[in-house]
Amino acid sequence: MRDCLIVDDSRVIRKVSRHILETLDFNVDEAENGREGIDKCTAAMPDLVLLDWNMPVMNGLEFITELRGMPGGDEPKVVFCTTENDVAHIREAINAGADEYVMKPFDHETLQIKLQLVGMS
Ligand SMILES: [Mg+2]
Numbered sequence: 001m002r003d004c005l006i007v008d009d010s011r012v013i014r015k016v017s018r019h020i021l022e023t024l025d026f027n028v029d030e031a032e033n034g035r036e037g038i039d040k041c042t043a044a045m046p047d048l049v050l051l052d053w054n055m056p057v058m059n060g061l062e063f064i065t066e067l068r069g070m071p072g073g074d075e076p077k078v079v080f081c082t083t084e085n086d087v088a089h090i091r092e093a094i095n096a097g098a099d100e101y102v103m104k105p106f107d108h109e110t111l112q113i114k115l116q117l118v119g120m121s
Pocket residue numbers: 008009010052053054055
């Protein structure tokens with residue numbers, strides 16, 4: 001089973017995302033900010049990261065920058081989740097190492113399409 005780490009400060013978003021990902025046969029873990037996410041990746045590198053943009057302590061951009069610099073940190077597919085309808089933010093995320101992005105709120109079908117695009121579904 002593939003492992004997915006959801007990094008998002010919203011408990012509701014984590015719950016909804018977890019449900020969708022478990023339906024898609026992922027083993028799901030959660031972190032409520034980038035720092036906690038990095039700690040979990042250090043312990044065990046996931047196959048997929050679903051990453052929020054705005055979070056306290058460490059935001060999504062800081063997370064992916066640190067992740068991509070870690071040993072093995074180039075391996076997980078990272079899908080950036082943003083509510084910002086802002087091309088500049090998306091480009092910033094992709095430049096920092098994100099593989100794809102998805103606009104929140106997303107449903108099962110939208111997320112599945114994005115996961116197909118990164119070879120994860
Ligand atoms: Mg957030």
